[in-house]
Amino acid sequence: MADVAQLASVSSQTVSRVSNGFPGVTEDTRRQVLAAMRELGYRPNSAARALRRGEFRTLGVITFSLSTMGNIRTLEAIATSAAQHGYAVTLLPVAVPTQDEVNGAFSRLGELAVDAVIVIMEIHLLDAATVSLPPGVQVVVADSDAGDRYTVVDTDQAGGARDAVRHLLDLGHDTVWHLAGPEGSFAAQRRANAWRDTLRAAGRVTPPLVRGDWSAESGYRAGLRLADEPDCTAVFTANDQMALGLLRALHERGRRVPDDISVIGFDDIPESASFLPPLTTIHQDFAQVGRLCVEGVLDKMRRDGAEHGTTLVPTRLVRRESTGVRRR
Amino acid sequence: MADVAQLASVSSQTVSRVSNGFPGVTEDTRRQVLAAMRELGYRPNSAARALRRGEFRTLGVITFSLSTMGNIRTLEAIATSAAQHGYAVTLLPVAVPTQDEVNGAFSRLGELAVDAVIVIMEIHLLDAATVSLPPGVQVVVADSDAGDRYTVVDTDQAGGARDAVRHLLDLGHDTVWHLAGPEGSFAAQRRANAWRDTLRAAGRVTPPLVRGDWSAESGYRAGLRLADEPDCTAVFTANDQMALGLLRALHERGRRVPDDISVIGFDDIPESASFLPPLTTIHQDFAQVGRLCVEGVLDKMRRDGAEHGTTLVPTRLVRRESTGVRRR
DNA sequence: CTTGACAATGTTTACGTAAACATCCACTGG
DNA sequence: CCAGTGGATGTTTACGTAAACATTGTCAAG
Numbered sequence: 001m002a003d004v005a006q007l008a009s010v011s012s013q014t015v016s017r018v019s020n021g022f023p024g025v026t027e028d029t030r031r032q033v034l035a036a037m038r039e040l041g042y043r044p045n046s047a048a049r050a051l052r053r054g055e056f057r058t059l060g061v062i063t064f065s066l067s068t069m070g071n072i073r074t075l076e077a078i079a080t081s082a083a084q085h086g087y088a089v090t091l092l093p094v095a096v097p098t099q100d101e102v103n104g105a106f107s108r109l110g111e112l113a114v115d116a117v118i119v120i121m122e123i124h125l126l127d128a129a130t131v132s133l134p135p136g137v138q139v140v141v142a143d144s145d146a147g148d149r150y151t152v153v154d155t156d157q158a159g160g161a162r163d164a165v166r167h168l169l170d171l172g173h174d175t176v177w178h179l180a181g182p183e184g185s186f187a188a189q190r191r192a193n194a195w196r197d198t199l200r201a202a203g204r205v206t207p208p209l210v211r212g213d214w215s216a217e218s219g220y221r222a223g224l225r226l227a228d229e230p231d232c233t234a235v236f237t238a239n240d241q242m243a244l245g246l247l248r249a250l251h252e253r254g255r256r257v258p259d260d261i262s263v264i265g266f267d268d269i270p271e272s273a274s275f276l277p278p279l280t281t282i283h284q285d286f287a288q289v290g291r292l293c294v295e296g297v298l299d300k301m302r303r304d305g306a307e308h309g310t311t312l313v314p315t316r317l318v319r320r321e322s323t324g325v326r327r328r
Numbered sequence: 329m330a331d332v333a334q335l336a337s338v339s340s341q342t343v344s345r346v347s348n349g350f351p352g353v354t355e356d357t358r359r360q361v362l363a364a365m366r367e368l369g370y371r372p373n374s375a376a377r378a379l380r381r382g383e384f385r386t387l388g389v390i391t392f393s394l395s396t397m398g399n400i401r402t403l404e405a406i407a408t409s410a411a412q413h414g415y416a417v418t419l420l421p422v423a424v425p426t427q428d429e430v431n432g433a434f435s436r437l438g439e440l441a442v443d444a445v446i447v448i449m450e451i452h453l454l455d456a457a458t459v460s461l462p463p464g465v466q467v468v469v470a471d472s473d474a475g476d477r478y479t480v481v482d483t484d485q486a487g488g489a490r491d492a493v494r495h496l497l498d499l500g501h502d503t504v505w506h507l508a509g510p511e512g513s514f515a516a517q518r519r520a521n522a523w524r525d526t527l528r529a530a531g532r533v534t535p536p537l538v539r540g541d542w543s544a545e546s547g548y549r550a551g552l553r554l555a556d557e558p559d560c561t562a563v564f565t566a567n568d569q570m571a572l573g574l575l576r577a578l579h580e581r582g583r584r585v586p587d588d589i590s591v592i593g594f595d596d597i598p599e600s601a602s603f604l605p606p607l608t609t610i611h612q613d614f615a616q617v618g619r620l621c622v623e624g625v626l627d628k629m630r631r632d633g634a635e636h637g638t639t640l641v642p643t644r645l646v647r648r649e650s651t652g653v654r655r656r
Numbered sequence: 657c658t659t660g661a662c663a664a665t666g667t668t669t670a671c672g673t674a675a676a677c678a679t680c681c682a683c684t685g686g
Numbered sequence: 687c688c689a690g691t692g693g694a695t696g697t698t699t700a701c702g703t704a705a706a707c708a709t710t711g712t713c714a715a716g
Binding site for chain 1: 663664665666667670671672673
């Protein structure tokens with residue numbers, strides 16, 4: 001910066017003003033400084049900047065691996081949205097989903113160049129987190145239900161699950177089976193609860209819950225079991241991957257979809273339109289979730305807000321060919 | 329830091345030594361300092377640290393969206409590997425794959441708190457990049473073929489494609505059709521080239537190349553066309569998603585897989601084992617690619633290396649049920 | 657012609673850390 | 687008992703920037 005100042009025959013402060021686009025600089029001077037910057041290949045030192053300004057213009061994202069498609073799409077939206085607000089995004093991967101790892105990530109965070117944090121954590125590990133964040137670091141959590149302790153942005157899991165079940169009931173099915181996600185997952189839990197509540201509200205029998213682990217493979221195993229249930233005519237699967245495996249199992253067992261069994265998924269991953277048959281599913285707006293996370297956390301920073309709350313992003317039923325009216 | 333020093337009745341320098349795990353501090357003093365740190369909730373200021381040390385311990389990752397599964401898995405491996413080496417990862421998303429956007433990302437990089445850069449860029453935009461990186465910032469590129477201008481780490485696309493084609497020829501097929509990825513993609517281009525070369529080397533006819541865009545939907549459209557080609561008995565698809573769509577189209581047209589047509593994919597996404605039928609495919613080791621990117625760039629930083637080169641990660645054929653011997 | 661106001665620019669300083677150098681002290685060997 | 691040695695700790699300084707304050711010059715109003 002000093003070199004630039006010298007070359008442009010101005011003070012370093014003027015260089016700083018130009019560099020930050022501040023007013024009070026003649027157009028002539030500005031041009032001269034910019035020319036000097038170019039000539040010397042000057043780049044502001046962001047460490048010094050951050051030190052002086054007391055902020056990094058960076059958001060940290062803690063995420064338990066990028067294994068699920070939803071997390072990734074959310075992350076992408078966060079990165080894009082953050083960039084639009086002039087913020088960078090630093091990744092803080094938690095390799096193994098253990099309490100220790102989560103605590104570790106939280107404490108590493110303290111030393112990290114980060115102004116605020118977004119946590120994408122579908123697992124129940126947040127409750128028991130023993131490490132608190134450094135004061136002044138705002139947090140927003142995606143895909144959780146810790147609304148009382150944190151500010152949460154999430155898809156309306158319950159609403160989506162309710163729509164899925166109602167769709168199948170409307171098609172004339174007596175009841176709906178549910179292939180749930182793993183026990184530790186908030187999202188899985190809420191989708192399962194909504195499924196149960198909706199059936200109950202409609203006065204239907206609640207079949208036993210079948211548990212998967214989000215993977216297509218687990219859907220396949222569940223499908224082999226469900227294919228042998230004679231009165232199973234409709235299945236609500238907690239995500240599209242498991243639906244994929246389920247479809248394969250049903251096909252292998254000679255159960256036609258949707259003629260014998262209707263299947264509905266959750267997420268609307270791009271591939272689901274190409275399943276056999278194309279999958280009816282609940283569309284999640286991950287981009288919106290990511291955007292709201294960023295805006296929420298930036299807003300909290302500005303207002304130094306301490307209050308919590310939950311923002312829900314609505315879902316949308318995408319009707320394709322895997323669901324049909326009940327045949328008798 | 330000064331507060332900690334005062335509370336522990338030592339100098340700030342001693343606090344620094346403890347904080348960095350340097351030797352030359354009595355066990356007693358260390359304990360005292362650590363206690364003071366805890367009591368005051370001290371966190372080293374990473375901006376000051378970076379300013380003083382002249383490095384950020386951060387890697388930047390430029391990636392054109394996170395749309396493809398491979399990029400994501402690579403990114404995840406990069407993040408994990410970087411963390412192991414004590415580095416953070418900052419994301420630099422390029423929203424739209426235009427030359428301007430890429431140039432913009434490169435120049436923003438100059439102001440970013442980043443010691444080195446990994447570029448995940450499957451598109452031909454790197455060649456024409458007009459903005460050069462700030463001097464001293466090392467770069468490694470994944471998923472590209474700019475080996476003469478950059479250090480490149482990539483999957484052995486050609487080897488994988490060759491194995492795929494040979495596998496089908498070995499099963500007795502006269503030739504192999506190819507459903508390629510989009511024109512702009514390096515990976516797609518190299519897979520297609522290797523397909524053509526392998527056929528030629530085996531003295532087979534080269535059917536016309538069919539072009540998709542990586543999406544399952546494009547695979548479906550291609551499948552509708554291929555289903556009507558009477559002598560098409562084997563298809564090599566440039567990724568698994570397109571294979572999914574292809575399988576659906578073939579099924580709709582009553583062409584049985586693998587009895588009438590064999591299909592082989594590329595990537596080995598987790599879902600491919602649950603396709604109908606389970607997909608034979610070429611497994612890519614994305615984790616390895618990510619790891620090598622990080623190690624490569626850290627190594628270049630240490631050695632201030634300027635030379636370029638390409639590191640190839642081998643693939644592996646995963647045989648499932650979508651390929652079979654040619655029936656006549 | 658003077659005063660004041662305001663715009664453009666310059667000077668000083670502090671942000672929190674760690675390298676370089678300086679000091680102190682205990683202990684060893686002669 | 688003393689010089690010498692090396693480990694433990696303290697002091698000074700610079701990293702690059704931007705806020706706060708200081709200075710200069712210009713122009714309009716009286």
